[in-house]
Amino acid sequence: MSEQIILYDFPTKDADAPGSSTTWRTRYCLSIKNLKFQVVWVELPDVEALAVRIRAPPTGVKQDGKSPFYTIPIIQDPSTGAVVSESAAIAEYLDKTYPTSGPMLIPAGTKVLQLAFREAVAENFMPTRPFFWSGEILNDATKSYLFKRLEDLGVVVKVPEGEEREKQWAKVQAGLGKIEKWLPKDGFEFVMGSEPSFADAVLCAFLRFTRGILGRESREWKEMASWHDGRWGKIMDRFSQYE
Known part of the structure; x- marks a missing residue:
């Protein structure tokens, strides 16, 4: 893997407390798989525009029941061109794409x-x-x-x-x-x-x-x-x- 995976997360005023519990899941998954990554900061109101621009999949729908809703974590993998949203989907992607880089995050049958x-x-x-x-x-x-x-x-x-x-x-x-x-x-x-x-x-x-x-x-x-x-x-x- 020649280029680092990009993790989109949101910053806070405290460097010891970035992001949310969902983005921390992906930080941990990337580290468990021994994959180097860089963080790109995005404030929550800017997530939708970012996701549309990089073609990240929506993770739900808005209250109107039809408009796509976008959340972080999102990863962008320059080595494959993949853009993946939602922590479990990201874990599955990492297992499939980098099966030998570290432990399987979601082993078969689990x-x-x-x-x-x-x-x-x-x-x-x-x-x-x-x-x-x-x-x-x-x-x-x-x-x-x-x-x-x-x-x-x-x-x-x-x-x-x-x-x-x-x-x-x-x-x-x-x-x-x-x-x-x-x-x-x-x-x-x-x-x-x-x-x-x-x-x-x-x-x-x-x-x-x-x-x-x-x-x-x-x-x-x-x-x-x-x-x-x-x-x-x-x-x-x-x-x-x-x-």
Whole structure:
């Protein structure tokens, strides 16, 4: 591969917290496959124009039920000319195009299980969302776009405070507790066994994004990292090689 893969991601005001949990999945997948890549920054309101220009596939439809909707991550591979959207599709592309560069992200026969794991992990991380609503690290263009979209979807954007915050934080711990019960306890380091997979990228992406939003030196992140015998901090330490 003579040219580096391009990953389109959005910047923030904090260099330690770029992008979102979905773009972190792709960052991890590229690193697990030992593929060099460069990041090209794009603010969220500019994603559609970019996607149309480079002919990236849409990942859904808008609220009108027919207009294409575009999201990141998107990768562009100069070596093949391919442009791929959505983290699972990107993982499949990397496996197919670079099968020997690193572990298979979605080994044969595991796709359904890994995608189900992705949805289950996302559901149990939902209680963390209110802690992100301050939007302090977002650049103005992306913040305005994101909050307008949430408003259009009927999402109440409210940062919990005081007793309400403590109750919400307890829900976060309960959600991670459910995930912890699914993880290997038989000596294997990763979700699928001895090698990292797309499922690990999904889980670590949520953790990495959460750490970036809360701040790695924050009381809340340090507390989260220590839950369940330090499981989450250990996972992040193990995956630091892929950042």
